[in-house]
Amino acid sequence: MKLTNKGRYAVMAMADLAQFKDNGPISLTDISLRQNISLAYLEQIFIKLKQENLVKSVRGAKGGYVLESPPEEIKISNIISAVDEKIKTLNCKKESKKGCNNKSSKCITHNLWDQLDQHINSFFEKVKLQDLVKKNQMVDR
Amino acid sequence: MKLTNKGRYAVMAMADLAQFKDNGPISLTDISLRQNISLAYLEQIFIKLKQENLVKSVRGAKGGYVLESPPEEIKISNIISAVDEKIKTLNCKKESKKGCNNKSSKCITHNLWDQLDQHINSFFEKVKLQDLVKKNQMVDR
DNA sequence: GCAATTCCTACCTTTTCAGTATGAATTAAA
DNA sequence: TTTAATTCATACTGAAAAGGTAGGAATTGC
Numbered sequence: 001m002k003l004t005n006k007g008r009y010a011v012m013a014m015a016d017l018a019q020f021k022d023n024g025p026i027s028l029t030d031i032s033l034r035q036n037i038s039l040a041y042l043e044q045i046f047i048k049l050k051q052e053n054l055v056k057s058v059r060g061a062k063g064g065y066v067l068e069s070p071p072e073e074i075k076i077s078n079i080i081s082a083v084d085e086k087i088k089t090l091n092c093k094k095e096s097k098k099g100c101n102n103k104s105s106k107c108i109t110h111n112l113w114d115q116l117d118q119h120i121n122s123f124f125e126k127v128k129l130q131d132l133v134k135k136n137q138m139v140d141r
Numbered sequence: 142m143k144l145t146n147k148g149r150y151a152v153m154a155m156a157d158l159a160q161f162k163d164n165g166p167i168s169l170t171d172i173s174l175r176q177n178i179s180l181a182y183l184e185q186i187f188i189k190l191k192q193e194n195l196v197k198s199v200r201g202a203k204g205g206y207v208l209e210s211p212p213e214e215i216k217i218s219n220i221i222s223a224v225d226e227k228i229k230t231l232n233c234k235k236e237s238k239k240g241c242n243n244k245s246s247k248c249i250t251h252n253l254w255d256q257l258d259q260h261i262n263s264f265f266e267k268v269k270l271q272d273l274v275k276k277n278q279m280v281d282r
Numbered sequence: 283g284c285a286a287t288t289c290c291t292a293c294c295t296t297t298t299c300a301g302t303a304t305g306a307a308t309t310a311a312a
Numbered sequence: 313t314t315t316a317a318t319t320c321a322t323a324c325t326g327a328a329a330a331g332g333t334a335g336g337a338a339t340t341g342c
Contacts, residue, residue, distance in 0.1 A: 003257075004299065008250050015249045027318065041301055047320070060309025061317040076253070108156045108273050109149050112217070116144075116264055123260050132249050145330065168287065182332055188289070201340025202286040 001120050007080040009037050010045050014079050015132045017055065018071035025057075025064030045083050052082035071133060077124035142261050148221040150178050151186050155220050156273045158196065159212035166198075166205030186224050193223035212274060218265035 012035045020026050028046060032039040046065060049055045054074065055065045067074065153176045161167050169187060173180040187206060190196045195215065196206045208215065 006300075008254065009300095011250050011253070025318095029318080038301060040303075043319075043321090044301090050319095057319060058309090059307080059319050061315090062310055063308080063318050065319090109152050112152070112268065112273065113149065116261065119264050120257065120261065123257055127253065132253065147331075150331095166287095170287080179332060181334075184288075184290090185332090191288095198288060199340090200288050200338080202284090203341055204287050204339080206288090 001077070001081060001117060001124070002084040003080070003120075004084055006045065007084045009035070009041070010049060010079050010083040011076055011132070013037065013042060013045065014049070014054065014067070014074065014129055017065060017067050018074075018129050018133045021067055021071070025062070025066050027064040030064070048083045049079070052078065054079060054082055067129075070130075072128050072130035074129040075125055076127045076129070076132075077121055079129075080124060142218070142222060142258060142265070143225040144221070144261075145225055147186065148225045150176070150182070151190060151220050151224040152217055152273070154178070154183060154186065155190070155195065155208070155215065155270055158206060158208050159215075159270050159274045162208055162212070166203070166207055168205040171205070189224045190220070193219065195220060195223055208270075211271075213269050213271035215270040216266055217268045217270065217273075218262060220270075221265060 013031050016031050016035055017026055020030075028039055028042045031037070032042055046055065046057070050057055050065075053068050056068055057063065057065050154172050157172050157176055158167055161171075169180055169183045172178070173183055187196065187198070191198055191206075194209050197209055198204065198206050
């Protein structure tokens with residue numbers, strides 16, 4: 001899993017969508033203003049969110065986006081992996097150029113980084129969009 | 142905590158040092174060959190490892206580096222934070238430019254990213270250098 | 283003295299992030 | 313039916329950072 005601000009923006013935008021989900025389609029202009037993210041950038045992000053079926057779009061005036069599923073069913077991990085192209089977790093799998101090219105079984109940190117990745121993933125799997133909007137407070141602990 | 146290949150290289154190099162710790166000072170040339178990391182890059186990394194008292198150096202011919210502590214006492218987190226300048230966890234604390242500048246308490250993802258950071262940190266706190274060298278196998282789950 | 287090493291610092295190249303720019307297609311509403 | 317609000321699509325750009333090079337100085341065992 002890759003982690004960038006883009007992923008964070010996506011989460012923010014989705015949370016915004018969840019928060020106002022009863023107002024019909026939410027335009028990116030609205031989100032842009034509320035979350036302070038450039039409109040054009042949001043557009044790019046939403047293209048991907050749509051491709052992954054996390055949102056659906058309504059075109060034309062009064063259009064916008066709506067969540068595909070209820071907020072309590074949307075995992076943060078899905079949002080992030082939708083916009084931050086998965087490949088490369090900062091590991092050594094980058095096809096044999098550098099990294100794990102020593103004969104075999106070398107690269108002593110390989111397993112470690114793999115496990116970290118799983119760790120981060122499972123962290124974001126446990127959190128749902130709903131957890132972010134309710135009282136703006138996270139799951140405790 | 143920031144995660145880059147540099148941090149991974151540092152861990153690899155330290156693991157190498159642990160593996161050959163009974164051979165006296167290990168030269169960066171050796172590590173460079175075994176781990177396939179450029180010598181000059183290793184030099185930069187080791188300057189920092191030394192600053193953080195993770196290794197000590199022996200100058201001159203037949204010189205090299207040795208671990209400051211036994212491998213079972215060295216946390217991976219210390220290695221990584223030694224070389225990857227801590228600041229910026231990819232969160233919103235970047236002084237009010239963008240990000241958490243909305244009045245107050247906004248930025249719905251703030252807590253989430255904070256918690257992730259703690260998660261990653263505690264992951265690397267639990268793993269010791271020793272865990273990497275023994276059988277090249279990680280602590281089980 | 284010489285070769286092997288650490289130390290130091292400046293530079294360079296490539297990639298990626300984050301964001302702009304531009305324009306088209308679609309549609310509600312005036 | 314025109315206009316304004318929107319999504320859709322794609323190409324470009326600027327800045328920063330990652331990853332690494334280059335060159336030389338200082339130290340020390342042999």
